[in-house]
Amino acid sequence: MTTPTETRGDAAPAKATGRPRADAQAGREADGKIVHRLDQHIVEIVSDSGEGAQTCGKIFGTVSARMGNGVWTVEIIPAEIEPPARSPAGASGNRIRLGSREVTNWGDYTNLVIAFNEQVLLARHRAGALAPDATILLEDMWKRHDDPDILDQWSAAMEELGSADYRIIPVPMEKECLEVVDDARRGKNMFALGVLSAIYGRDRELLEGAIARRFAKKDDEITRRNVELLDRGMRWAEGHLDFQIEVPPTSDASAKVVMNGNQAIALGAIAAGLELASMYPITPASSVSHYLAEIFQDYGGILHQAEDEIAAAGVAIGASFSGKTAFTITSGPGMALKTEFLGLAIMTETPLVVVDVQRGGPSTGLPTRVEQSDLLAALFGQPGDAPHVVLAPATIEECFHSMVLARRIAETFRTVVIVLSDANLATGVQPFPRPEPRAEWQGSPPDQGAVPDGARPYEWDPRTGLSTRFIPGQEGGQFTATGLAHDEESHVAYDPQVNQRSSRARSRKLAVLQSTLTPPPIYGEGSGDLLVVGWGSTKGAIEEAVERARAEGLSVSSTHLTFLSPLPPGLTEMFGRFGRVMTVEINYSDEPDDPFITPENRRRGQLAWLLRAQTLVDVDCWTRVMAEPLRPGSIHEVIRDRLAVTGGVA
């Protein structure tokens, strides 16, 4: 059993069986500390909600990114809205994966934790979030507390934590903070930032700058006091810890931005010239509108908070109809409500961008947690034949650019484009090359000049199905859009020929879009024993797993789909070059050897379902709905399993 210790033992958060190779090189430095040189490390900070661990983590992540580290930050979200203090349900904070090259996913298990009390630490332990040999820095005021209940809780927690091989280091956070502030609950996060910054050698100037920016709206005294706490934390770590961790920066010095996926969607929307957004608040999509509101406030644009998701879709369609392509953003339950309106936009060929930041489902499901379970609903959820485009960004950078792409496609093809993001992208923070906005992304207002004589609102090109959009107010461009079956003039038509013709036009547009796409790139060799296929936010984890497996000599590659409708060309041919094809997804699928499950009744991963139908290849799947992103280590194990490699992952 590990007990709190102040002895200076070996603190190496080194590799262990079943854990990623950290490639640690330890060397003793002049001041007597052991410096562990690692190519990646996962650190987290947890507190009761309201104690500021999120702020601390965000600053730590941003500064790390600016210092050139690869970073992937994940929010640790409390299970309850108003949890009592010192309760596992209240664990709140940030988890930062640092790398010496680009970090594309959240990684496996946490190597170092700083926790404000033992209960929130327990929550992380019970969630299986921590590496068994993790180093833990723990506020120690609780073990000396006057309240006997707290003392009991402390001992019980130590007992439970003792089952793992953690190294727990007590930190007198409260005591140290009280030297600077009267209420330590308002200062511990900056002290903790100081401790972590000393351990990881974060740049003091960048930290001070980040703190100043964070508190820019408050008076200078607040910034000064927070910097003092930071320094105190740094000094304490320098004086009391026997180790440091060095994750060298990447060599890439290009200009970067650091943001989460929802910020990227908001900024991407603005870069795409989508200045009218409508929504109804829903986790995890709402924050897009908060970021938009901040920018619209200064620069113009309309953020419309509708009375529900139906109206939000209506407002966006109304605006698009009037000539201003708009977008609406929501999550699963809201997607369900928008269904009828999506059909209307598809039928009337009104451009519309819909962002679905997926969460766990069905119904209210797991509002804050990631899942990729909306794929089939996004593709086929609209009654009637309703062809439209579905695309899924795989990275935070792609969240930005997908908005530009979505608007372009929506307008060019006069159709609905659904962008499937998810809670993992929405809250993950990652640096990526700073986009260079281009004027043509934003596009100018639609041409409102007079429509040529004889032009019709649905002049479907017989080959492509495409037609030119008319805008209300345009002279000669008058027509009545209708959700009823209609002909080229938009006249209601029950003529069977017209319905066949118009359905063909709407469908053909997808094939035309597909003809402009190229097969997705393959990560690894172009042929082999196993091809892993993914979509959306799992890309980084899948590729990291494939890389590890390939390093072991396994013949595995992966490919990742951005377009789900239409699918990119060349998949059947590509799949044919591999012995087996398997999707990896965050949605539910039956395990093949579970009771009652047969190959015929097995419900497969949603992408697997789609690929089997479209390619006639016997695509297998491995999926999990564990309310968290997939770990590269888990995918690595599955790859070994599928390729029948025995023995643990090295």
Add this chain to the structure above:
Amino acid sequence: MTHIEKPRVHHPALEQNELGLTRRDYEGRMSTLCAGCGHDSVTAAIIETFWKLSVPPHRVAKLSGIGCSAKTPTYFVKEAHGFNAVHGRMPSLVTGGNAANRDLVYIGISGDGDSLSIGLGQLCHAIRRNVDMLYVLENNGVYGLTKGQFSASADVGSVAKTGEVNRQRPIDPVLLALSLGASFVARGFSGDKAQLVPILEAGLRHRGLALVDVISPCVTFNDHEGSTKSYRYTREHEVEAVEADFVPLRRELTAEYEAGDVREVAMHDGSVVRFRKVPAHYDPTDRDAAYAYVRGRQEAGEVPTGLLHLDPTGQDMHRALGTVETPLVDLPFEALCPGRDKLAEILAAFR
């Protein structure tokens, strides 16, 4: 063929409006509704209104949901832009359309099913936002298009053609709108065009949402003995609470009335609504008074009609939001988007 074009023969003697257009120019396609349907009379009043006010047809956007009533935009202002959308959701489309292009003249046509059942929420929120539009609710107490089921506006005791008696209290759009603080609330009757046209004119000029509930009998499913939305019942029970004239800007006041009998209310563009024969203790600009008056008359078994409430001071959605005067669709994108340089600046802050 599901629509019928009307022959366009212009008689040189046809009266022209300021744009040189005749009433025929404001017509639409031939109606396919049942002969005698109240909705066709409302259409006729709408045509008269747009013609009288010389609204350029291509600056009109007419939107509707689904229902017999929702079909009628096809029958007026043929040269307008139209959107025949989904059941009950016309208000949100107008809200979005108006947000993107505030320069168009928006008219939404709805039914009692469309607005008081499936679309009740959207109606309330359009009122709450005071979207600048004329909202015509063609109220027949039934779902005409789906063949005569009771709607939410059916009165207690009203008998359906099948003999079924309605026992549920109605949702009254006028009282609802008044309680929500609508800035323009009126009730008309499809059988009284002389009353309806000035109401529609004022509603079209009103800046904000003008709700006009029009009793518009369904001859096929709800015009029989025992119905409270029939022509006969409405004629027998209607009381014209207020008579209102609409005097557009730049027209001289011609009719003469005795002082004290007339109450004039100026609209934002300088047009005037002139209320005549206002009952004692009733001020149409006072929402509470209007509510009390309408309630009182209804309790007495009457159907009060007229421009029942007008508050020309209210802010419409754009003014409340403080948006720019130029419609979003016309703004050069540099003026609206942060523009390329500003965007680069914003991105630079995400270091």
